[in-house]
Every structure is written in C-alpha cells, then in structure tokens.
Amino acid sequence: MSERTILVFGASGLIGRFVTDDLRARGFRVVGVARSLSPAQQMSALDLELPILALDAAALTRLFGEHAVDVVVNCLGVLQDGPGSDTNVVHRDFVARLVQAIGDSGRAIRLVHISIPGTAEADRTAFATTKREAERLIAASGIPYAILRPGFVVAPSAYGGSAMLRALAALPIDLPAAEMAAPFQLVAAEDISATIGWLAARDVGDASVTAVSWDLMRPEPITMAGVVKQFRIAFGTDGWRRIALPSVLLDLGAKIGDLASHLGWMPPVRSTAIAELRRGVRGDPSAWIAATGIAPKSLAETIGRHPAAIQDKWFARLFMAKALIVASLVAFWIVSGFIALFVSYRAAAGILTAHNFPSALVDPITIGTSLMDMSIGVLIAFRRTAAIGLIAGILASLGYMVGAAILTPDLWIEPLGALVKTGPAIVLMLVALLILDNR
Structure with a gap:
C-alpha cells in the first residue's frame, strides 16, 4: 500500500x-x-x-x-x-x-x-x-x-x-x-x-x-x-x-x-x-x-x-464572541477618532490647550491622533490587516497611557476614568489577537 x-x-x-x-x-x-x-x-x-x-x-x-x-x-x-x-x-x-x-x-x-x-x-x-x-x-x-x-x-x-x-x-x-x-x-x-x-x-x-x-x-x-x-x-x-x-x-x-x-x-x-x-x-x-x-x-x-475537554469548551464559548469582540474594537477606534475629529474637536483640542501645549502643536496632534485612531479601526476591520491593526491599537493605547502619565497626570483621576478604562481595552485587543486564527 x-x-x-x-x-x-x-x-x-x-x-x-x-x-x-x-x-x-x-x-x-x-x-x-x-x-x-x-x-x-x-x-x-x-x-x-x-x-x-x-x-x-x-x-x-x-x-x-x-x-x-x-x-x-x-x-x-x-x-x-x-x-x-x-x-x-x-x-x-x-x-x-x-x-x-x-x-x-x-x-x-x-x-x-x-x-x-x-x-x-x-x-x-x-x-x-x-x-x-x-x-x-x-x-x-x-x-x-x-x-x-x-x-x-x-x-x-x-x-x-x-x-x-x-x-x-x-x-x-x-x-x-x-x-x-x-x-x-x-x-x-x-x-x-x-x-x-x-x-x-x-x-x-x-x-x-x-x-x-x-x-x-x-x-x-x-x-x-x-x-x-x-x-x-x-x-x-x-x-x-x-x-x-x-x-x-x-x-x-x-x-x-x-x-x-x-x-x-x-x-x-x-x-x-x-x-x-x-x-x-x-x-x-x-x-x-x-x-x-x-x-x-x-x-x-x-x-x-x-x-x-476544557479546550473544547473555551473554543465553543469564544467562537460566537470573536465576531462581537472584533466588531466592538472596530467601532471603538473608528467612532472615537470620528468624534474627536468632527463632533467634539474643540473639546478634544481643549484638553491639550488646558495643559499648556504649544498652540502650534494642538491642532496637528488632535487631527493626527484622531486619524490614527480611525486608521487602526479600519485596519482591524479587514481580515488581512487585522493583526497589524490590533498590535497598532495596543501600542497606541500604551502610548496614550504613558504620555498622559508624563504630560497630563491629572487625567488619570478625572471622574469618567477614560485613561483607566484604556487598560481593559488593551486586554480585549490582546484577546482578539490571540483568537484571530481560523484554522
């Protein structure tokens, strides 16, 4: 044979x-x-x-x-x-x-x-x-x-x-x-x-x-x-x-x-x-x-x-959640960037102004970070570039956290806890990256 x-x-x-x-x-x-x-x-x-x-x-x-x-x-x-x-x-x-x-x-x-x-x-x-x-x-x-x-x-x-x-x-x-x-x-x-x-x-x-x-x-x-x-x-x-x-x-x-x-x-x-x-x-x-x-x-x-076995149960439970995780991350990045750029631009720029950023840098930084956020969402949306988008999202989030800790530390204790919530967002992106494979 x-x-x-x-x-x-x-x-x-x-x-x-x-x-x-x-x-x-x-x-x-x-x-x-x-x-x-x-x-x-x-x-x-x-x-x-x-x-x-x-x-x-x-x-x-x-x-x-x-x-x-x-x-x-x-x-x-x-x-x-x-x-x-x-x-x-x-x-x-x-x-x-x-x-x-x-x-x-x-x-x-x-x-x-x-x-x-x-x-x-x-x-x-x-x-x-x-x-x-x-x-x-x-x-x-x-x-x-x-x-x-x-x-x-x-x-x-x-x-x-x-x-x-x-x-x-x-x-x-x-x-x-x-x-x-x-x-x-x-x-x-x-x-x-x-x-x-x-x-x-x-x-x-x-x-x-x-x-x-x-x-x-x-x-x-x-x-x-x-x-x-x-x-x-x-x-x-x-x-x-x-x-x-x-x-x-x-x-x-x-x-x-x-x-x-x-x-x-x-x-x-x-x-x-x-x-x-x-x-x-x-x-x-x-x-x-x-x-x-x-x-x-x-x-x-x-x-x-x-x-x-436990690996069978984990896979089955996460299988349906995978689409929800990816879709929510796409929406998170695109919507947050869109809001900062088109809906609440003055408020977003005002955060930098209030922390004594040079006026010449306020608009470029606000526009640049908003476009970056939207680009990350688009990258995650396409299967071929999803891994790149997730890694970029994790790095961008870490950058926001480190940058805020150095330049605007008071944002860590603001009432809505926007920066504190960035940590769980990073974990969610890491989970998406770990379960990205189809085969």
Missing part, C-alpha cells in the same frame, strides 16, 4: 487536512497541496504551498509526473463568492483543468472528487450549482473517477459550520425551530479518509470503481437538533433552557456575515450557509456501504463518547 502516491488538493482545509494526515497514517505516500499552509500544518516535506488556482493544465500534469501520482483527491471548495473566493473559478474552472491534466498525463490516475449531497433540482446557490457542474465535467471526461458526496462532516478540528454547532452546544441559544428541524445526516472525517484509502488500494482499471458517485453519511435520518443534542451531551449542557433566535435575526446575521466576507473574514453565518442549512443534508449511502463494506461511525462515535 505504501507505494501508492495520493495528491490532495486543499490540504489546509477541514477535510483536506484530516485526509492528508490520516492517509499517511494508513501507509500511503501523500502529497498535500494548498495555497497557504500554517506553520503547524507543514508536517512533511511533501506538504506544498502552490498557487493552485493559477496552475494551468500543463503545470498540473507536470506536478503529477514529478510526484508519480496514482490518485488525485480534490478537496477544494469555497462557500460563497467574495474577495479571493470565486465559486466558478474554484469549483468549475479548476476541475476542467484538472480532468484535462489527468487525461494528458499518460498516467493511470484516479480522481477522487469531494462534492455535496442532494440533487441538481434542489440546487439554489452558486455554491451548489457550480459543485454540480464540476460533477458533470468529471462524469463526461472519460477518466477513472469517484465522486464522494459527504454529509455534514464532523472532524476533531472545528471550522465554519462544525464550529457553529459546537457554539450552539456550549451556549444557551438555539436556531429557529424550522432550521433545527432540517434533515442533517452526518459523516465522520475518518469515514471519508477510509473510503479514499479503499479506492486508492484498488487497481485503477477495476471496472467496479472506475466511475462511481456515492453519498457518504449515516443512513439513519436525523435533524440538526439531534446532532446538536449529541454535542450538548458531550458539553454537559443538554439540560439547559435555551432561547431560540427568531428567523429575522438569523437572516440579519447572514447579511452581516456577507458584509464581513467582503472584508476578508469567513463567518459561518452567511446567506449561502443559511440557504444550504434550510435545504438540509440528506442522501442515500447504501451504494457506498455495499461497495466498500465500511460501517459509518455512529453519532456518538462521530462526535465523541467522552465529555468535552
């Missing part, structure tokens, strides 16, 4: 990372390819950072030849269009180049493509329709393929929707009743990896698995409420009384999530996520089970039989 080489596209994602690591543990030689890998994900010399979506068919063909690839696993996917995310480019255009490259390689390569369950008739989002277009391209290509349509994937790590389920389990809130009643068949990440390993061990010429499309999930019908309940059992919160969010608030949250995605953030609550949630996750895994003999893990096995 060890002589088989599997190349995984999307090796930094929830499914791709787990599959890469698990298949290596099963004895396969696995080349993990991603556009960007965190330092913790670079586990092997075979973990490669490449501009995947910029690779043409010829470059892909060379990649397969350089690494003597036997199986290509495509785990690439984006939920929604936005800056740096284009469903057509990722789901359709890349797959078109991928099947061409496999066909041109002159090698016996099987393509394993991770898609989504459901039918084309029920597809309503760009995410779903482009995923289905990719399936049609693969089926018409003539190359050996297996299209895997996992249900809701539960892995040891949490990202996106799976992180949101953990947050629902750890907090006294529920989604609206209609969403909680949506069908929600799930699958363990281990079962996906086991299926890929099973396929990789088969000869590419095996006619029984030359062109297959399987739903991968537990066969028993279950709702989202049933899945969340199992998480709540693990978190020890199953007996809590909860408040169900009204649908209008969920829809508003999705709109805010869409706006945040244009700033580079990847919130789990966006229009596409809610639309796919309301559609539900369902399928028929009988063909998959019959062909591979794999017994899908039970709900308890998938989520975990043991109580959640």
Whole structure:
C-alpha cells in the first residue's frame, strides 16, 4: 500500500487536512497541496504551498509526473463568492483543468472528487450549482473517477459550520425551530479518509470503481437538533433552557456575515450557509456501504463518547464572541477618532490647550491622533490587516497611557476614568489577537 502516491488538493482545509494526515497514517505516500499552509500544518516535506488556482493544465500534469501520482483527491471548495473566493473559478474552472491534466498525463490516475449531497433540482446557490457542474465535467471526461458526496462532516478540528454547532452546544441559544428541524445526516472525517484509502488500494482499471458517485453519511435520518443534542451531551449542557433566535435575526446575521466576507473574514453565518442549512443534508449511502463494506461511525462515535475537554469548551464559548469582540474594537477606534475629529474637536483640542501645549502643536496632534485612531479601526476591520491593526491599537493605547502619565497626570483621576478604562481595552485587543486564527 505504501507505494501508492495520493495528491490532495486543499490540504489546509477541514477535510483536506484530516485526509492528508490520516492517509499517511494508513501507509500511503501523500502529497498535500494548498495555497497557504500554517506553520503547524507543514508536517512533511511533501506538504506544498502552490498557487493552485493559477496552475494551468500543463503545470498540473507536470506536478503529477514529478510526484508519480496514482490518485488525485480534490478537496477544494469555497462557500460563497467574495474577495479571493470565486465559486466558478474554484469549483468549475479548476476541475476542467484538472480532468484535462489527468487525461494528458499518460498516467493511470484516479480522481477522487469531494462534492455535496442532494440533487441538481434542489440546487439554489452558486455554491451548489457550480459543485454540480464540476460533477458533470468529471462524469463526461472519460477518466477513472469517484465522486464522494459527504454529509455534514464532523472532524476533531472545528471550522465554519462544525464550529457553529459546537457554539450552539456550549451556549444557551438555539436556531429557529424550522432550521433545527432540517434533515442533517452526518459523516465522520475518518469515514471519508477510509473510503479514499479503499479506492486508492484498488487497481485503477477495476471496472467496479472506475466511475462511481456515492453519498457518504449515516443512513439513519436525523435533524440538526439531534446532532446538536449529541454535542450538548458531550458539553454537559443538554439540560439547559435555551432561547431560540427568531428567523429575522438569523437572516440579519447572514447579511452581516456577507458584509464581513467582503472584508476578508469567513463567518459561518452567511446567506449561502443559511440557504444550504434550510435545504438540509440528506442522501442515500447504501451504494457506498455495499461497495466498500465500511460501517459509518455512529453519532456518538462521530462526535465523541467522552465529555468535552476544557479546550473544547473555551473554543465553543469564544467562537460566537470573536465576531462581537472584533466588531466592538472596530467601532471603538473608528467612532472615537470620528468624534474627536468632527463632533467634539474643540473639546478634544481643549484638553491639550488646558495643559499648556504649544498652540502650534494642538491642532496637528488632535487631527493626527484622531486619524490614527480611525486608521487602526479600519485596519482591524479587514481580515488581512487585522493583526497589524490590533498590535497598532495596543501600542497606541500604551502610548496614550504613558504620555498622559508624563504630560497630563491629572487625567488619570478625572471622574469618567477614560485613561483607566484604556487598560481593559488593551486586554480585549490582546484577546482578539490571540483568537484571530481560523484554522
């Protein structure tokens, strides 16, 4: 088995990372390819950072030849269009180049493509329709393929929707009743990896698995409420009384999530996520089970039989708070700078005047610090520059505190305690910096 080489596209994602690591543990030689890998994900010399979506068919063909690839696993996917995310480019255009490259390689390569369950008739989002277009391209290509349509994937790590389920389990809130009643068949990440390993061990010429499309999930019908309940059992919160969010608030949250995605953030609550949630996750895994003999893990096995550890609880509780923390810091810096510059400029400048600052410096300092504050807020608002903004905010706050202690020490004892409150603001920015990572 060890002589088989599997190349995984999307090796930094929830499914791709787990599959890469698990298949290596099963004895396969696995080349993990991603556009960007965190330092913790670079586990092997075979973990490669490449501009995947910029690779043409010829470059892909060379990649397969350089690494003597036997199986290509495509785990690439984006939920929604936005800056740096284009469903057509990722789901359709890349797959078109991928099947061409496999066909041109002159090698016996099987393509394993991770898609989504459901039918084309029920597809309503760009995410779903482009995923289905990719399936049609693969089926018409003539190359050996297996299209895997996992249900809701539960892995040891949490990202996106799976992180949101953990947050629902750890907090006294529920989604609206209609969403909680949506069908929600799930699958363990281990079962996906086991299926890929099973396929990789088969000869590419095996006619029984030359062109297959399987739903991968537990066969028993279950709702989202049933899945969340199992998480709540693990978190020890199953007996809590909860408040169900009204649908209008969920829809508003999705709109805010869409706006945040244009700033580079990847919130789990966006229009596409809610639309796919309301559609539900369902399928028929009988063909998959019959062909591979794999017994899908039970709900308890998938989520975990043991109580959640403290790190699980901390993550789940902070997951929803993260957006609130970042948004409040953005508002804090932008609004405070705006007020000082446009609303209460004379009062802000008057503080310096009252402490005998040279008149020639009063306006430049007031304007400069106000613009600096607003700039920090803008930096925090964009995901790409958020860390820079948070560090700048911490340094600016410390500068204000030290400067006030030297030049205007009486401000430390003014009735509203503006400078005293700067300390907790620094701590909040530090917390935001510590939980900034998504993976």
